[in-house]
Amino acid sequence: MKKGFLAVFLIAALSIALGLSACxxxxxxxxxxxxxxxxxxDNAEKPKAEVDGSEYGxxxxxxxxxxxxxxxxxxxxxxxxxxxxxIPIVNIVHVDYTNPDEVLVYGDFWxxxxxxxxxxxxxxxxxxxxxxxxxxxxxxxxxVSSFDMVxxxxxxxxxxxxxxxxxxxxxxxxxxxxxxxxxxxxxxxxDYVNLNGLAVxxxxxxxxxxxxxxx
Numbered sequence: 001m002k003k004g005f006l007a008v009f010l011i012a013a014l015s016i017a018l019g020l021s022a023c024x025x026x027x028x029x030x031x032x033x034x035x036x037x038x039x040x041x042d043n044a045e046k047p048k049a050e051v052d053g054s055e056y057g058x059x060x061x062x063x064x065x066x067x068x069x070x071x072x073x074x075x076x077x078x079x080x081x082x083x084x085x086x087i088p089i090v091n092i093v094h095v096d097y098t099n100p101d102e103v104l105v106y107g108d109f110w111x112x113x114x115x116x117x118x119x120x121x122x123x124x125x126x127x128x129x130x131x132x133x134x135x136x137x138x139x140x141x142x143x144v145s146s147f148d149m150v151x152x153x154x155x156x157x158x159x160x161x162x163x164x165x166x167x168x169x170x171x172x173x174x175x176x177x178x179x180x181x182x183x184x185x186x187x188x189x190x191d192y193v194n195l196n197g198l199a200v201x202x203x204x205x206x207x208x209x210x211x212x213x214x215x
Contacts, residue, residue, distance in 0.1 A: 008200060023205040046058050051141075057087045057192030063142050064135050067091065071133065071144035072111040080125040083113035087121075089185045093170040101149050102145070105133045106167050108174050112185070114203065121189060124160050130175060132163050137192040182211075187196035190214040 051066040055061060056073035058066050072088035089110035096104040112126035131149035135142050151159035164171045174180070186203075190213040193200045204210040 008160075012021050013194075022066070023126050040091070041082070054192075055194035057188045057195065058090075059191040059195060062104065065092070067142040067144055068092070068105055068107075068133055069111070069133050071147070072109055072129070076109075076129060077111045077113055077126075080113050084116045085114045085192065086120060087112055087183060087189055089116065089188055091174050091181065091184060093164075093174050094167045100135045103135045103142070105135055106131075106164055106171065107133075108171065108181075110185075116198070116200065119199060119201045121200055123203065123205045130160070130171065151161075186211055186213065 016064050023043050051058070051061060051063050053069055056069045059070040060066070061144050068090050069088050073086045076084035089112070090107060092105055092107040093110070094106040096106075098104075108130045110126065110128050114121035116122075119170060126152065129147075129149055131147060133144050134146045134148075136145040149164055150156060160171060161168050167171065189203050192198075193213055193215070200213065202210040202212050
């Protein structure tokens, strides 16, 4: 089930209209960073390059991963109210390098938007957008060219099975592991704070205790 920007906008707008909790800690979906994502294609190698992910909390060197972070922080986040910082949670469960000009990235993708209040990043909006991203060559780098998103409600499970195929179980494990997702979130928010030299020591969701960041 292929969906693009319109689907992202509609789901984001629906979440806001219904007053649903959009920040990550208090919701059910989750991610798993306990193991590395699988890959496919014979002799495939992950491209590496110097990338600057400070604007979205990416501290790695993989330009394909960086493109996913950038897409979540810049494209998906804009459908929510503007905030001081947009920080993704990217939990990749599989990467298909069969076509090096259009790499497929399967995962559970979140973005949370924060305002800086003293030494705290206060989460004000955000949401979960699981699915498959098409990441295409763009000059010397990569960009997300399209995004096939899992449906919601009654469409969730059949669309997830269709999109993830043999990786469905890995996706569901990531999607249902709230503790692993919270840890991944804490790492990413800590990277964002450290990369940008912010005087922030914690993040917080409304109604929840603040979470201390890593130095």
